Amino acid sequence: MTQRLVTTDVLVIGGGLAGERAAIEAAAAGHDAIILSLVPPRRSHSCAAQGGMQAALANCVKAEGDSPTVHFLDTVRGSDWGADQEVANIFADEAVVAVRELAHYGVPWTRVRGGRNRYFIKGEDVEVDEALENDGLIMHRDFGGTAKWRACYAAAGTGHAALYAVDSEVVRLGVTVRDRAEAVALIHDGVRCLGAVVRCLRSGSHYAVMAKATVIATGGYGRIYGQYTSNATINEGTGAAIALDTGVVPLGNMEAVQFHPTTLSPSGILVTEGCRGDGGYLLDGKGRRFMVEREPGKQELASRDVVSRHMAQVMRDGDGVDSPYGPHLWLDIRHLGEEHLRTKLLEVWDICRDFVGINPAEELIPVRPTQHYSMGGVRVNKDGQAYGLAGLFAVGEAACWDMHGFNRLGGNSLSETIVSGRVVGRRAAEYASGTPLRGSTSDAFDALARSEKKAADWLARDGSGPNVYEIRDAMGEIMMHKVGIFRNGGELAEAVAGLGRLLDDCDNAVLRCREPGVNPELAFALRLKGMLRLAMTVARGALARTESRGAHFRSDYPLRNDRDWLNRTLVRWAENDGEPAFSYEPVGLIDLPPGDRGYGADERIEMTEPVDSYNGGVAENQARHGRLPTAEAMGSRLRRGAWQEVAG
Amino acid sequence: MGDDRARRRLTFEIFRFNPEDPESVPHTDTFELDETEFMTLFIALNRIRETQDPGLQFDFACRSAICGSCGMMVNGRPALACRTLTSDLPGKIVLYPLPAFKLVGDLSVDTGTWFRAMSGRTEAWIHEHKPFDPDAVEDRMSDDLAAAIYEGDRCIECGCCVASCGVANLDETFLAGAGLNRVARFMMDPRDSRSGAEWFDIVAGDEGVFGCLGMMACADVCPKELPLLEVYAYLRRKALGARFVKARES
Numbered sequence: 001m002t003q004r005l006v007t008t009d010v011l012v013i014g015g016g017l018a019g020e021r022a023a024i025e026a027a028a029a030g031h032d033a034i035i036l037s038l039v040p041p042r043r044s045h046s047c048a049a050q051g052g053m054q055a056a057l058a059n060c061v062k063a064e065g066d067s068p069t070v071h072f073l074d075t076v077r078g079s080d081w082g083a084d085q086e087v088a089n090i091f092a093d094e095a096v097v098a099v100r101e102l103a104h105y106g107v108p109w110t111r112v113r114g115g116r117n118r119y120f121i122k123g124e125d126v127e128v129d130e131a132l133e134n135d136g137l138i139m140h141r142d143f144g145g146t147a148k149w150r151a152c153y154a155a156a157g158t159g160h161a162a163l164y165a166v167d168s169e170v171v172r173l174g175v176t177v178r179d180r181a182e183a184v185a186l187i188h189d190g191v192r193c194l195g196a197v198v199r200c201l202r203s204g205s206h207y208a209v210m211a212k213a214t215v216i217a218t219g220g221y222g223r224i225y226g227q228y229t230s231n232a233t234i235n236e237g238t239g240a241a242i243a244l245d246t247g248v249v250p251l252g253n254m255e256a257v258q259f260h261p262t263t264l265s266p267s268g269i270l271v272t273e274g275c276r277g278d279g280g281y282l283l284d285g286k287g288r289r290f291m292v293e294r295e296p297g298k299q300e301l302a303s304r305d306v307v308s309r310h311m312a313q314v315m316r317d318g319d320g321v322d323s324p325y326g327p328h329l330w331l332d333i334r335h336l337g338e339e340h341l342r343t344k345l346l347e348v349w350d351i352c353r354d355f356v357g358i359n360p361a362e363e364l365i366p367v368r369p370t371q372h373y374s375m376g377g378v379r380v381n382k383d384g385q386a387y388g389l390a391g392l393f394a395v396g397e398a399a400c401w402d403m404h405g406f407n408r409l410g411g412n413s414l415s416e417t418i419v420s421g422r423v424v425g426r427r428a429a430e431y432a433s434g435t436p437l438r439g440s441t442s443d444a445f446d447a448l449a450r451s452e453k454k455a456a457d458w459l460a461r462d463g464s465g466p467n468v469y470e471i472r473d474a475m476g477e478i479m480m481h482k483v484g485i486f487r488n489g490g491e492l493a494e495a496v497a498g499l500g501r502l503l504d505d506c507d508n509a510v511l512r513c514r515e516p517g518v519n520p521e522l523a524f525a526l527r528l529k530g531m532l533r534l535a536m537t538v539a540r541g542a543l544a545r546t547e548s549r550g551a552h553f554r555s556d557y558p559l560r561n562d563r564d565w566l567n568r569t570l571v572r573w574a575e576n577d578g579e580p581a582f583s584y585e586p587v588g589l590i591d592l593p594p595g596d597r598g599y600g601a602d603e604r605i606e607m608t609e610p611v612d613s614y615n616g617g618v619a620e621n622q623a624r625h626g627r628l629p630t631a632e633a634m635g636s637r638l639r640r641g642a643w644q645e646v647a648g
Numbered sequence: 649m650g651d652d653r654a655r656r657r658l659t660f661e662i663f664r665f666n667p668e669d670p671e672s673v674p675h676t677d678t679f680e681l682d683e684t685e686f687m688t689l690f691i692a693l694n695r696i697r698e699t700q701d702p703g704l705q706f707d708f709a710c711r712s713a714i715c716g717s718c719g720m721m722v723n724g725r726p727a728l729a730c731r732t733l734t735s736d737l738p739g740k741i742v743l744y745p746l747p748a749f750k751l752v753g754d755l756s757v758d759t760g761t762w763f764r765a766m767s768g769r770t771e772a773w774i775h776e777h778k779p780f781d782p783d784a785v786e787d788r789m790s791d792d793l794a795a796a797i798y799e800g801d802r803c804i805e806c807g808c809c810v811a812s813c814g815v816a817n818l819d820e821t822f823l824a825g826a827g828l829n830r831v832a833r834f835m836m837d838p839r840d841s842r843s844g845a846e847w848f849d850i851v852a853g854d855e856g857v858f859g860c861l862g863m864m865a866c867a868d869v870c871p872k873e874l875p876l877l878e879v880y881a882y883l884r885r886k887a888l889g890a891r892f893v894k895a896r897e898s
Contacts, residue, residue: 039707040760042805043715057786100786106774106839108797111789136788154798160714161801168773171764179760180752202752203668232709266686269712324685343795346802347714350872354713354731355688469698513702517668517753521702 004207005444008034008176009432011195011211013183013239015041017159017414018396019217020166021421022428026213027173029429034209036181036198038234041167045219045232046417049159050347051274052141052151053418054411055099056092059137060112061128062119066148068092069642075403075412077597078145078303080550080560082253082375082405082568084588086638087382091403091412091419093637098418099138099152105165109138110153110344120279120336122299123289141344142277143410145303145599149277151411156272156347159414166418184454184526186214186242186392187439187447193392194439196242197451199526204518206452208444212432215384215424216243216394220374224535226476228484229371230263230270239398241530243378244537247574248388250583250626252379252400254534254571255541258408258551259308259485260372266325267355268370271348273410276300278344280333282307283364284314285321287330295599302599305407305551308369309600312485321366330364337361369485373397373413375404375551376538379570379626382637384424387570387626391435393428395420402568405587406550427631458511458525465510468525471502475535478502483539488555492543499536506532537571537580544582545569548601562594562607566614570625585625586618589635592643656683656739660696662704663744666753676742677701689722689729689743693755705754713871716804719746719811720755726808728871729755746811748820759807762820766827770850772834777841787839800833800879802872809866809876821855825866825876828857832879835886848887857883 010026012019015037026033037044058066071092076083103109114135117128121142140149154161170177180201187194187208195210221237222229229235243249261282262271276282282300284290294310295302302310311329314320320327333341333348338361341349352360378394379387380401386392395401396417401424403416482495506529513521547561548554568587573580590611596602607614619634658681665674679696690711697704706729707717713731720729721744723737734741749757766772809825810816816824823831831851834840851857857880867876 039709039715039717040763040805042763043709043717045710045715047804048710048712048714097782100784101780101782103786104774104776104780104839106834106837108789108794108801108837109786110798111791111794113791136790138786139791154794154801157714157798157802160804161798164801165774168767171767172771172773177760177764180758202758232715233711234709267711351712355686467698511702515666515669515703517666518705519703520697520705 004448005441006034006207006209007437008032008209008211010213010215010428011209012036012215012217013196014217014219014398015177015179016044016217016219016396017046017163017166017417018421019215020170021418022215022217022395022425023175024166024169024173025422025425026429026432027175029433031429031432033175035170035175035177036183037177037179038182038201040179041170041177042163044163045235046163047160048232048270049414050156050270051272051277052143052153052158052411053099053162053414054143054146054150054409055095055152055415056150057096057099057138057140057152058148059134060130060140060149062142062149063140066150067646068096069639070147070646071095071150073592073643073647074146075409076592078407078409079405080407080597081562081566081594082256082549082587084382084402085591086589086635087401088403089639090382090423090637091416094419094423095415098415098422102162102165102418103138105169107161107165108154110155112137112139123281141274142301143273144276144301144307145298145409151274151277153274155343156274156345162414162418182238183242185447185451186246187444188246188389189439189443190248192390192438194443197447199451201518201523204516206448208448210437210439210444212435212437213391213393213428215428216378216392216398217396218398220397221531221534222371222374224475224531224538225371225479226473228268228476228480230260230268231371236527236531237374237534238527238530239394240377241534243386243392243394244533244573245530245575246389247572247577249386249392250379250388250570250572251537252376252402253406253569254376254537255545255552255569256375256406256550257371257538258304258373258375259369261304261307261311261369262331262367263370263372264351264355265323265328265366265368269351269355270372271331271351271365271367275331275333275345275348278340279336280331282311283330283332284319286319290314298599303407304410306600308485309553311369315368323366328366328368331367332364333360334362371480373408375406375408376400381627381630383427383630384420385427385628387628390628391431393424395424406552430631455522455526458522459514461510463510465508466505468509468511468521468528471505471509471528475499475502475532479535479538483542486553486555487542489543492539495539496536496543499532499539503529503532503536533573537573540580541569541571541582560601560604563605566594566607583625585622586614589615589618589638591638591640658683658692658734659740660692661740661742662755664754665751667751668753683734687734689732689734690718692734693729705752705756707756714804716806719759719806719808720744721746721811726811726869728806728808731871746807748810748813748817749807759805762807762810763805763826766823766830770823770827770831772830774834774837774839775841777839797833797837800829800836803829803874804872806871808869808871812865812869814863815859815861822859823855825870828883829874829876829879832883844889851883852887857887
């Protein structure tokens with residue numbers, strides 16, 4: 001018999017890297033913490049991150065001159081100026097500490113080998129002497145959109161190694177982990193978050209957890225793209241969906257969806273950017289390195305939005321490779337040699353063998369861009385405190401913190417999990433220290449009854465309605481083909497209409513399984529409406545944003561428009577309201593003025609408002625949109641003008 | 649895969665039992681499915697659930713052989729279902745849950761509880777020499793040693809070795825391949841401060857390396873091809889060394 005009501009100090013929803021790192025802060029502060037996880041934490045999707053974690057340690061020759069300031073610059077340019085620059089600064093500063101802390105936790109980072117090394121750089125086989133005094137420090141590899149080699153890595157299993165090390169700390173600290181547990185609703189009074197209603201995925205029963213502070217760490221919402229995603233089956237955006245349901249917490253920049261250039265065709269399994277970082281090429285159907293001509297500067301290592309668009313265009317132009325599953329392109333890492341592939345890129349070797357039956361030392365890898373990362377999520381301030389609901393925090397991919405803006409750089413998300421886990425975990429712990437357990441048990445039991453009724457309603461609905469899996473597949477087709485890499489007003493309007501019909505279908509859908517227990521069909525059905533609602537916020541946000549910025553590309557509005565759209569999309573949509581409500585806030589204080597990224601498009605519509613005037617309105621405007629006060633004043637972590645010394 | 653095989657009609661015999669349903673009794677159900685090109689058990693099982701039996705329970709997450717969720721008995725052998733191609737199997741495919749773990753339902757087992765308990769018993773975390781100093785440069789480590797530790801760190805805790813182990817199936821406290829590998833991984837890590845005598849208590853009992861009967865099915869079924877034979881030899885050698893140290897100290 002499951003307990004109906006559980007209390008704790010800090011409730012963390014999600015057992016990936018960000019959630020676990022936040023729980024460590026809570027436990028270290030002496031709080032009782034509970035982690036809810038759909039799966040045993042070590043199976044969270046953090047484990048699938050391969051290539052690296054960005055941190056400006058500047059340990060190898062190709063990283064000389066790197067610093068958090070250069071990292072900040074790369075991150076803001078990568079975001080196409082959509083990022084909150086103060087958050088990007090906090091991130092770049094603390095990533096250095098976070099990576100070293102992981103070394104302390106036991107991550108076996110690949111290390112610098114002092115002396116003669118051979119690297120592949122822009123198609124050249126070069127010899128580089130690493131300084132002997134740097135021997136044994138954490139090594140870096142090259143990644144897209146960065147001025148320096150900065151990605152710290154453990155072969156191609158960086159996420160796995162980091163997750164196991166962080167989970168070891170969770171075990172050491174004795175943090176309670178409830179695996180096979182899903183938060184299905186937030187408990188709140190419209191002003192404060194009081195915890196969450198949980199469905200046990202062993203028994204199918206519901207219970208309530210009341211907490212002083214609640215942290216959403218449920219990762220991205222890639223599965224709204226159906227099968228067209230590199231994400232795990234568990235990345236269904238449940239945390240963002242239950243925050244949206246409250247009607248008071250906005251989601252930020254939902255239309256900012258990243259497509260990774262190299263996922264296996266047709267399965268969509270990720271092949272790390274580290275392949276290109278280590279010197280791999282992209283080839284078209286005729287064996288040509290098309291990126292050299294299209295991006296002479298960065299070549300294969302432009303940012304992901306830019307590379308994915310070039311790839312999609314090459315395939316549109318008929319220069320791809322035809323297959324029964326549609327066109328693809330090739331990733332060529334043969335020249336890196338078997339020894340390199342079986343050590344530094346071992347996981348890629350395994351994936352090629354297991355899923356396409358090829359030897360990447362001798363054969364080309366079939367790849368194409370696929371949905372990969374959710375820049376959007378629960379909108380939070382720099383402390384990770386959600387807009388609109390005190391005591392609710394969000395971290396990692398589930399959050400829109402917002403250091404990624406409209407395009408995340410490779411390797412920045414893995415760092416973000418740990419950095420935001422540290423920063424936000426500490427703030428959540430402070431919040432829990434300063435507040436009693438609020439709310440009455442009737443708040444919890446009312447929310448619990450509502451969730452139980454939803455499950456009962458699904459089971460009671462009879463007749464011959466639509467099937468939940470067909471609705472899911474139809475959603476995926478709409479999202480990939482009408483809200484994908486290239487977008488336009490006509491197709492986006494069709495997507496909005498189509499998703500509206502699917503929402504109606506969802507209300508009439510009928511289950512075929514009535515078995516007691518978890519009932520896998522019911523478990524999915526309970527998420528489906530939330531997924532459709534997230535998909536709708538993505539499609540509507542994309543339709544409304546009549547410009548192109550980062551991963552959001554409008555063929556009918558191909559220019560970035562800093563005059564009208566240097567802002568962040570916010571959307572609120574209470575569970576029973578008919579229409580989502582959109583509004584727009586400034587991206588944050590601007591230190592690095594909008595300019596050229598150094599890759600991708602070189603034309604844009606310039607900002608007309610002076611930066612000082614823009615900055616003058618940020619605090620008041622964001623507060624009006626629900627931003628809650630922060631521990632330190634806005635701008636306290638911005639090192640104004642520091643970038644001028646390193647900008648190249 | 650040839651055209652003939654792509655057109656096969658596959659027969660699946662799948663173990664069924666729902667412990668939450670008082671009416672449920674353990675049995676097997678049979679399903680038929682047309683084979684398609686590059687079909688994995690991930691694709692096949694989802695297709696069965698979505699078109700034939702919506703109550704069928706199984707676990708997948710990453711579907712790329714990285715997360716370790718989908719270990720199950722495939723024609724009598726523990727394997728990761730997501731990376732098992734039906735084209736590598738005969739036309740009749742028999743699927744059972746992994747033994748040695750508590751059943752959640754059908755093909756789904758509770759590996760999380762087993763592994764967390766193992767981590768707790770072996771204290772599978774770095775026992776630090778000194779607290780973390782956020783202002784200090786990281787301690788150095790040779791790249792070769794980092795690679796060796798990484799090799800031990802590659803275990804994905806899928807439970808295939810545990811399921812294949814004659815000892816672990818009888819004794820739930822036996823560390824089995826995954827547990828012994830985990831101990832060796834920390835033992836070789838100079839960041840861990842534990843002494844020989846402390847390690848001796850963890851690995852030298854019946855739950856540890858000397859409880860192993862040496863049948864080595866674990867090494868045959870490990871999807872990550874971890875060098876378990878070498879791991880056990882390393883542990884025996886270390887345990888023996890530690891025993892002499894312990895004898896001298898006492």
